[in-house]
Amino acid sequence: MSVPDDIEVRVVGSGDGQAMMQFLLEHYYREEPLTVGCSPPEPDEADKEFLLSNIPHGACLIALQGGTRIVGALVAGPKDAHEADHLTEELVKHAGTKWGRILSLLTRIERQTNVCQRYGIPSAMHVHAVGVDPTLRRRGVAALLVKAVEELARSQGHRLVVSDCSSSYSARLMERLGYELIHTIRYDEFLDESGQQIIRPPAPHDCIKTFVTLL
Numbered sequence: 001m002s003v004p005d006d007i008e009v010r011v012v013g014s015g016d017g018q019a020m021m022q023f024l025l026e027h028y029y030r031e032e033p034l035t036v037g038c039s040p041p042e043p044d045e046a047d048k049e050f051l052l053s054n055i056p057h058g059a060c061l062i063a064l065q066g067g068t069r070i071v072g073a074l075v076a077g078p079k080d081a082h083e084a085d086h087l088t089e090e091l092v093k094h095a096g097t098k099w100g101r102i103l104s105l106l107t108r109i110e111r112q113t114n115v116c117q118r119y120g121i122p123s124a125m126h127v128h129a130v131g132v133d134p135t136l137r138r139r140g141v142a143a144l145l146v147k148a149v150e151e152l153a154r155s156q157g158h159r160l161v162v163s164d165c166s167s168s169y170s171a172r173l174m175e176r177l178g179y180e181l182i183h184t185i186r187y188d189e190f191l192d193e194s195g196q197q198i199i200r201p202p203a204p205h206d207c208i209k210t211f212v213t214l215l
């Protein structure tokens with residue numbers, strides 16, 4: 001599995017936000033289990049804005065083929081011990097919407113994992129999204145993006161990279177990269193007050209797993 005040699009990774013600048021989002025809409029959101037596990041199938045505007053809001057932190061990446069075609073993207077941003085409170089504010093703002101339902105799961109995970117407290121660190125780099133063009137999968141492009149964000153995290157002074165892998169494919173990627181599994185929630189355990197399953201992704205995506213690596 002060698003990455004094609006015409007693939008390069010670049011940090012997403014403010015001018016590339018729309019191109020990155022166009023790629024995510026075509027090759028990420030259409031398969032991301034939390035997105036496809038809630039109706040309607042499209043991501044809320046607030047979800048897209050949340051991912052785009054990470055660009056100024058300088059840790060969002062795109063993989064380019066031949067210097068022009070985006071074939072992969074990774075959205076990451078720093079967080080501190082107050083992240084669960086920040087997510088809760090966003091959750092309250094979007095209560096009752098699709099993004100609110102997704103945030104209720106991500107907020108529960110954040111409260112239960114709280115890696116800054118668990119590892120005694122002031123901050124961590126959180127990988128929010130990873131997507132690769134279907135025609136270039138299983139060629140190491142996602143691994144290239146994750147290794148690049150690890151370097152960026154180091155250069156920005158973070159000691160840990162963490163990601164909530166909503167798909168069995170991203171979970172397998174992180175396992176293969178030697179990340180440690182620290183938390184799992186089964187989608188059939190994430191129920192609303194009337195006992196209904198809130199997020200119902202297609203097989204084989206039966207759980208969301210949180211992986212970490214110390215840098």
Ligand SMILES: CC(=O)NCCCCNC(=N)N
Nearest residue numbers: 034035128129130164165166
């Ligand atoms: C690594 C990765 O892609 N994790 C998915 C987390 C859920 C983000 N989903 C939406 N923003 N819709």
